[in-house]
Amino acid sequence: MANTSATTAIFIDRYHPRADGKCAVSIRVTFDRKKKYYPTPYALTSDEYQKVIGEKPRSPFKEIQLKLNRLEQKAASIIASLPVFTWAAFERNFISNRAAKDSLEASFTDYAEKLRSEGRIGTAVSYECAQRSLLSFSPDTRFADVDTDYLRRYEKWMLSQGNSITTVGIYLRSLRTIFNNAIADGLLSKEFYPFGKRKYEIPTGKNVKKALGLDDIGKIFNHPLPKGSTAEICRDYWVFMYLCHGLNVKDMCLLRYANIQGDTLAFVRAKTVLTKRLVEPIRVMLNDEIKGIIKKWGNKPPEPKTFIFPVLQEGQSPDRQRQLIQQLTSLINDHMKVIADELEIDKPVTTYAARHSFATILQRSGVSISFISEAIGHSDVKTTQNYLAGFEDEAKRETMKALTAFIKNP
Secondary structure, eight states, rough: OOOOOOOEEEEEEEOOOTTOOOOEEEEEEEETEEEEEEEEEEEEHHHHHHHSSSSSTTTTTHHHHHHHHHHHHHHHHHHOOOOSSSHHHHHHTTTTTTTTTHHHHHHHOOOOHHHHTTTTTHHHHHHHHHHHHHHHSSOBGGGGOOOOOHHHHHHHHHTTTTOOOOHHHHHHHHHHHHHHHHHTTSSSOGGOOOOSSSSBOOOOOOOOOOOHHHHHHHHHOOOOOTTHHHHHHHHHHHHHHHHHTTTOHHOOOOOGGGEEEEEEEEEOOOOHHHSSSSOOOEEEEEOOOHHHHHHHHSSOOOOSSSSSTTTTTTTOOHHHHHHHHHHHHHHHHHHHHHHHHHHTSOOOOOOHHHHHHHHHHHHHTTTTOOOOHHHHSSSSSHHHHHHTTTTHHEEEEEEHHHTTTTTTOO
16 A cells, blocks of 8 residues: 555565564555564464465454554555654554553463463463453553553552562563563554663562582482382482482473483473574583483483483373473472471472572582573573572671681570
């Protein structure tokens, strides 16, 4: 479509396909030989796009065609209404209000469904929890309703309901992602964005992290347990996670024998597979202890495509896999609590503590932050610095004890 000043068209970017083979679809506006592309919510394969632009598309391609046509018609109408075309005037009218009146509920639902379709069940559940919380606070909320005052009132309401500031931060980071998605899709202008400096800054809770020392880990490793018992399996799984750079239960369950390359175990964290195009695998040098645990509890025979540990099976749905991983996590944590009580260890000995302990023992041994960051799979050293910051208070307390070691307790 066109008028005397500018033209519009529906455009699919076949030059930059995503990892899944789909290409972004946008509204292209051309003026004075300059082209600008305004995102739509759609990404399609070439075959899907041909079905959308066909003469008689079937559902769901018919609905996509109608929505894309409406977006292009809106762009053309705005251009026609402008006395003089300028990019700023066009964008004020085209971008600013498309999602302002849309409900947060629909956007959360759509995004959670997308996450589930990608097998990211845990992340989807987290967004659904945030959605329920926000709607309990204020049903039928629109993007335009969310400003700094709304967010401060929500924070206050959450705390009055007995929730922690950490939970508030988790839920509002989910909401922030929903806003960022709407802006990236061209459905909302940045003037509606309520987060950031001089607006609303999402609170971060500071957990007191208690990493285990080498003495405690040694006690756990050498603790005699009945041969073949569930307690022995859980203890060995915990030690395996600690030695393998603090990997989590899900990553351990997803390991296959193909991940073993000579004396190295190379794997990519499940949480990063779908979020980054270029992911550097974590490489763990296999020592005798790790090899021993694999030999003791691993599936037989060790075929490349076989899961190393007998937790998951081929063909299971993401929901079923998540259920089994959660069950194993609870089982390990329950048995490790008993072991910790028997050994009189007064710190939480959870699967998460295995990761904390790996990182902090390296830090206390003088290993560089950059090495720790690479070892545990952080993409940014700042993330690792923040991750380790929670242990500083404990280190300071130990320092003060050393400074006053000359005082004898009565």
